[in-house]
Amino acid sequence: MKLMSRLFGAAAFAALSSTALPAFADGGTLVIASTQVPRHLNGAVQSGIATAVPSTQIFASPLRYDENWEPQPYLAKSWEVSEDGLTVTLNLVDNATFHDGEAVTSEDVAYSIMTTKANHPFKSMFAPVESIDTPDAQTVVINLSSPHPALLLALSPALAPVLPKHVFDDGQDIKSHPMNATPVGSGPFMLEEFKPGEAIVLKKNPNFFLEGRPKLDEIIVRIIKDPSALLIAMENSEADMYPFMAGSQEIRRLEKADHLTVTADGYAAVGPINWLAFNTATPKLSDVRVRQAIAYAVDRNFITKALHRGVSAPQRGPIIEGSPFFDASIPAYDTDLDKAKALMAEAGFADGMELTIDYIPGPKEQQQSIAEYMKSQLKKIGIDVTVRAAPDFPTWAGRVGGHDFELSMDIVFNWGDPVIGVHRTYLSDNIRQGVIWSNTQQYANDKVDTLLNAAAIEIDPEKRKALYSEFQQIVGTDLPVYWINALPYHTAYDAKLQNVPTGIWGSMHPLDTVSWGE
Amino acid sequence: MTASFLIRRIGYGLLLMLGVVVLNFLLIRLAPGDPAVVIAGEMGGATEEMLESIREEYGLNKPLIVQLGIYVGNVATGDLGESFFFNQPVATLIAQRILPTILLVVTAQVLSIAIGVFLGVLAARKPNGVMSAFVSVFATIGYAVPVFWTGIMLIILFASVLPMFPVEGMQSVKLRDASLFVQMLDILHHLILPAFTLAIIYLAQYARLSRASMLEVLGSDYIRTAKAKGASERSILFKHALRNAALPILTVAGLQFGNLISGALLVETVFNWPGMGRLAFDSILRRDYPTIMGVLFFASAMVVIANILTDMSYRLADPRLRGKG
Secondary structure: HHHHHHHHHHHHHHHHHHHOOOOOOOOOOOEEEOOOOOOOOOOOOOOOOOHHHHHHHOOOEEEEEEOOEEEEEEEEEEEEEEOOEEEEEEEEEEOOOOOOOOOOOHHHHHHHHHHHHHOOOOOOOOEEEEEEEEEOEEEEEEEEOOOOOHHHHHOOOOOOOOOOHHHHHHOOOOOHHHHHHOOOOOOOEEEEEEEOOEEEEEEEEOOOOOOOOOOOEEEEEEEOOOHHHHHHHHOOOOEEEEEEEOOOOOOOOOOOOOOEEEOOOOOOOOOOEEEEOOOOOOOOOOOHHHHHHHHHHHHHHHHHHHHHOOOOOOOOOOOOOOOOOOOOOOOOOOOOHHHHHHHHOOOHHHHHHHHEEEOOOOOOOOOHHHHHHHHHHOOOOOOOEEOOOOOOOOHHHHHHHOOOEEEEEEEEEEOHHHHHOOOHHEEEEEOOOOOOOOOOOOOOOOHHHHHHHHHHOOOOOHHHHHHHHHHHHHHHHHOOOOEEEEEEOOOEEEEEEEEEOOOOOOOOOOOOOOOOOO | OOOHHHHHHHHHHHHHHHHHHHHHHHHHHHHHOOHHHHHHHOOOOOOOHHHHHHHHHHOOOOOOHHHHHHHHHHHOOOOOOOOOOOEEEEHHHHHHHHHHHHHHHHHHHHHHHHHHHHHHHHHOOOOHHHHHHHHHHHHHHHHHOOOHHHHHHHHHHHHHHHHOOOOOOOOHHHHHHOOOHHHHHHHHHHHHHHHHHHHHHHHHHHHHHHHHHHHHOOOOOHHHHHHHOOOOHHHHHEEEHHHHHHHHHHHHHHHHHHHHHHHHHHHHHHOOOOHHHHHHHHHHHHOOOHHHHHHHHHHHHHHHHHHHHHHHHHHOOOHHHHOOO
16 A cells, blocks of 8 residues: 555656646747647648648748738748749748758759649649749749649648758658658758657757747647547646647537637638538439439538537538638528428429438548438438448548449538639549549539639639639539538637637648747 | 476467467458558548559558468568558557557556455455455446446546546656656656556456455365464465465466457557557558557567466466476
């Protein structure tokens, strides 16, 4: 028993020592909690939040964006787009160095863009980039095969990390390059330790090219896969910031903690949309009236207000509602069961039909709960829905990617510009068997193809917006997808933190101005 | 103890591990799901060409028997392969996690034996007394309650309602630069809840087992003789009876080691303990075959070693077995 009392004594001492830490002034450590596990830290060859959060701290990029979708200087102090839109010139700062002391040059930027083009899953980001000239160490001239208005957004930290050519260009496959786990960048923080699946420790870069930044001494990304444990860690101040929190219970619970602030700002460019996908190639769902009937039967507001406790916002179209390209006049399909029944009868299904719905296992509130709601709601218009569970993500991805489904819940991100995250779902040349998050609905409409291809190269913002408006009206009627809600991403953070990232990319953005207040 | 006994036991152990490697390989490959799709999904979606290149890169397009042959050959040379998910050697990933798992499992084993046997001896003292009833009830509950539930309840009670212990992990990140002594205390502080969670189920078993074993021994002639000689109760219980009652406990302790490791998988997941169990759990969800097989290989090695050690200690504890092959 003596041993036990000693054990508890030691524990109590340790508890005291951990709670008696001094209040942070300048510098200090920021502990970011995350449930997501990055494979590695090189955002040039890996998409996703898990990699982008640390990658945007380690690597700088040509541009960064403010909260109004306006590009700001970063490694490029200025930039020009030629009148015909076929050439983009970046003028780089001359004082940026990588963490190993080598200077950042135009060669590095050119290498990074071409590497990203060849290896990143978002092929449309740099598809029109034909060649890159580097007339001097500070000038990058990007030559395009066609105007590419999405290019500037694609030069954001989340999508275009500038890699050191002298480190990565050594003949090894970049996707499995050993330096992806121990990268060298020119961003505000340097990698100190990467424990896969556990933690990422980043230290302040003392030679960062933006004077006076970063403010913090250290950022630690702690991976806590159990959301309940993560919430307690936030409540007990074991972690200071929890971005990309999407559970309504989590959000409501952390809102009650006095020392925390919870915000929904910072996810405009991510554009995460939760939707019901229709396999339009199946006989039952090839009729647009059936798809419209389902849309009229479902109550979006019930989902966002009751199932999601008011934390998520309804989403009416393919482009996230916070985007400048969103068209608010898209058909809304307000719940109307009579109209839904009439459409079913018109389509020849007055006696009803049977359908199967799949969902992504994992984010229950956004997926399974809505699938189950669909079952009860669609019964009211004579559709007998079977909810088909998948034991794991690969099983679900295999079904939907393999077009072996009728209805499926899905979550797809806009990723800033529609060219990057929206086109892939609706272009008929992107119907690709076996590929998840392609046009798995097998939707084909020539007019939509023409509009999207025109919008991809239209450099006049107003004309581009008009093209996207027309696109939204057509798909809003054709309904290859019924858009339900924007994923309710929130960030919880210690109220003492200053300049928490609430721009369009949230924490997939350099945290070089974040600091601890008094 | 003869050297031939030891060599034979190690030989059996190696054969067993070969069987484990082959069986694991086949069982995992028979499970549904394509790891190439998972890897591609983690990369943000991929074309059919990318899926093919992933299959090519990881050798997933070769016949199963060829893949098995390559794997067994590699394991024999100490190469456990590369993680599909992290693109890092499996041995490195395991090396980062094996010590936390050993710390957790050994602490839980020591706690469960020490407390369990102590409670069992107390209960055997008066078979119809309050302590005996308590041990029986406690053992039943300990047996019946799932380990993850115990863990969650302990977290709610001691990390949320009464925030005495940290909720997760093995170390406070903010104490990374503290002195070694403070860091050790910090690890101990983090260890208490998961070790108790893991120990409780086995503690109950040891309590029940040692109670039964002690009751049997306490009825023997030599105990009656010891009592007649006027030996103290403490001396009878701990010196005469427990020594003889310890043999079945020792046997069970060796057998339980495998169960403890599988229990650690759940406990590590609940407490975010950075050990092999959590790596195994996450790797199963990611279809990360080399990592799953690497963890299972190490876990089976640990069980085989624990069993050899148990056999050896059994022979040390029981003079009747010495000299027997």
